[in-house]
Amino acid sequence: MSQQSTTPRSPQPHSASGAWAAGGTMFAAVLLLVDGVLGVIKGISGIAQDEVYTRLGSYVFKFNVQAWGWIHLLLGVVLLVVGVGLLKGAGWARVMGVALASINVIFDFMWLPYTPLWALVSIAISLFVIWALCTDSSRTSTRTA
Structure with a gap:
């Protein structure tokens, strides 16, 4: 029989930004779920009635509101799926x-x-989601046995 010496490992120090990012990943998943639900609602509103949204001034990108409704509806459903994947810890969901x-x-x-x-609020939420998912290294760290 051989004896193995085990030395206790010191815990990895977490920086303040790492803790924010780890907590931010869970919050990012919830925000993706909320943004997905709101996207579905925006989409249904745009599809159902073209007069729900009014355009402010002239703008370079001129699309039919019903077309935008379908875009937001589809993107909202996919955001919901990815948010659920993040909550379950799926690696593909981060990417x-x-x-x-x-x-x-x-x-x-x-x-x-x-x-x-x-x-503008939705853009800020999406930028936070990108930051949180890109800076959280706790799930990608390698573990040695």
């Missing part, structure tokens, strides 16, 4: 969360003439 939050920033920028204040 998809960053990609879809980036796409959401672009779409919300193009949606500015219809709902300027909410588009």
Whole structure:
């Protein structure tokens, strides 16, 4: 029989930004779920009646509100799926969360003439989601046995 010497490992020190990012990942998942639900609601409103949203001034990107409704509806459903994946800890959901939050920033920028204040709020939420998912290294750290 051989004896193995085990030395206690000191806990890894976590920086303040690492703790924020780890907690931020859970919050990012919830925000993706909320943004997904709101996207579905925006989409249904745009599809159901073209007069729900009014355009403010002239803008370069001219789309039919019903077309935007379908875009927001589909993106909202996908955001819901990715949010659930993040809550379950799926690795693919982190990558998809960053990609879809980036796409959401672009779409919300193009949606500015219809709902300027909410588009800016949604852009800020998406940027937080991107930051939280990119800075949390706690799930990608390698563990040695």
